[in-house]
Amino acid sequence: MKITGDQQLIKKMNKTIVLDTIRQKQPLSRADISAAIGLNKATVSSLVAELIDSRLVNEIGPGESSGGRKPTLLLFNKQAGFAIGVDIRVSDLLAVLVDLEGNVIREKSVPLADSEPGSMAEQIRKTVAQLSRRLPESPYGIVGIGIGVPGLVDETSRVVSAPNLGWDNVDLAGALAAELGDNIHIDNEANAGAIGEKLYGAGRDSLNLIYLSIGVGIGSGIIVGGELYRGTSNFSGEVGHMTVAEDGPLCRCGNRGCWETLASEKALVDRAASLWKEDAPSLEEILASAKQGDKDAVELLNEIGSQLGVGLANLVNILNPELIVIGNRLSLAGEVFEDAMLGTIKNRSLSYHRKKTHVAFAKLGIRSTALGAASMPITAFLTDPDVSVQETV
Ligand SMILES: [Zn+2]
Structure with missing residues (x-):
């Protein structure tokens, strides 16, 4: 029988589904795969044979028998590459x-x-x-x-x-x-x-999440229904340039009062420099002062936290996310500004929208x-x- 292009495509898709199932549910048997995805056992066996040939899947010792012969279990070969x-x-x-x-x-x-x-x-x-x-x-x-x-x-x-x-x-x-x-x-x-935290970090169990990268500026990755929302031109997520103060500080984008002029690491460092009339201190120095009880440093971080809360309340109302993950450099100071940030989100977002929203810090730290x-x-x-x-x- 001649295999047509369509059949080849379907075979390839089925092979990917079989491989995904093994990656997600391993260790499991061929019969388990067949039951999980509804493909007949002969098809599953032939696709698994190809995956074993290409060394993406390994067989390991027998699993528990449900009566008959003990089934051979399959594992994804994570070190295939x-x-x-x-x-x-x-x-x-x-x-x-x-x-x-x-x-x-x-x-x-x-x-x-x-x-x-x-x-x-x-x-x-x-x-x-x-x-x-x-x-x-x-x-x-x-x-x-x-x-x-x-x-x-x-x-x-x-x-x-x-x-x-x-x-x-x-x-x-x-x-x-x-x-x-x-x-x-x-x-x-x-x-x-956002993809890093979704696959390996704080967002593993969430389908709808916003990852905020707060460093010199503020960027975000928005995951909707488990997939990254990319927008029409791949430029979605520039939340740092959402206007939160009509006549606020001038932003590098040319606009005034962008969220990142009030709530980023740079905003924190600039404020500390003008308050202490010295060369810009680093985030680490400000954090160390706050931990030693320096009132100015604590207050600065609380201000940043509450400015973060203002933008986050907007995002909660618009997107009703399950999870917000705070990542990149500013998350290092999260323990100090967390209460101020959560308090502002609570005061400024709509109660039905925030009800199921959790806020977490990046689990992968600086590796997200x-x-x-x-x-x-x-x-x-x-x-x-x-x-x-x-x-x-
Ligand atoms: Zn801007």
Whole structure:
């Protein structure tokens, strides 16, 4: 019988579903898979045989019998390959090497002297080479690379604008492809952070969540029904530029009173500098003073917390999320400003909207973006497990 294109597509989709089921419910038997997804046992067995051939699935010893012969259990081979996730931050770059389940094998943080696109590409190549050295034996080696960028990234992975890096219209994926291959995914850092927390962190059990990346500015990744909401041009989530004070401070976007001029790490540091009439203290210094009981420092952090609450109340009313995850640098001071932030959300949001909303701090800490970025090539690889990738030597 001739297999048509449609049949091949359906077979591929079924194979992906079988693999997803094994990843989510492992260890399990072929009969368990058949019962879970409603495909007949013969089809499941033939797809599992292909997955075992491609070394994405392993058989392990027999499980409990429900009467007859003990079934063989299946496990996802999380070390069939590895991926690298990179978080480009303003002053440094954090890179992680992970297995196919997102477990960190190695990580490296590199200070950035120069953010010019050519130097950045060179630094990324160097870091990837260092992380890839002497990988554990695996059939697929490095399956791909994901990069989170503090800026706008369009649907073709082109960095349209990253003001903090001084980038306009940069094709970083193109610059890296010759050496690092095609499976390179570039996305906004807050989008990557949202995916990281959804897959591996505080958002695992939530379908509707907002991840807030609060550093120099405020960005967000919005997950609706388990999927990232990308907007028409991939530019969704710029919540930092929501106007919260009509005649507020001038923002780097040209508008006045944007949320990030009142509630970001930069807003905190600028206020501390003008209050204490000294060079801008770091977030860590302000936090240390607050913990030692310095009233000004505590008050500054509470003000930031309540300004955060103002914007969050707007988001709660608009999106009615199940979970809000506070991530990136400002979350380091979360324990100090949390009460002020929650109090303002409570006072300013609609009661029915906030009733089921929880607020949490990022579980992956400063790794949310790097891990989310690493998950992107993994998802692409596992959705199309026939793709050929470089073999490890
Ligand atoms: Zn703005």
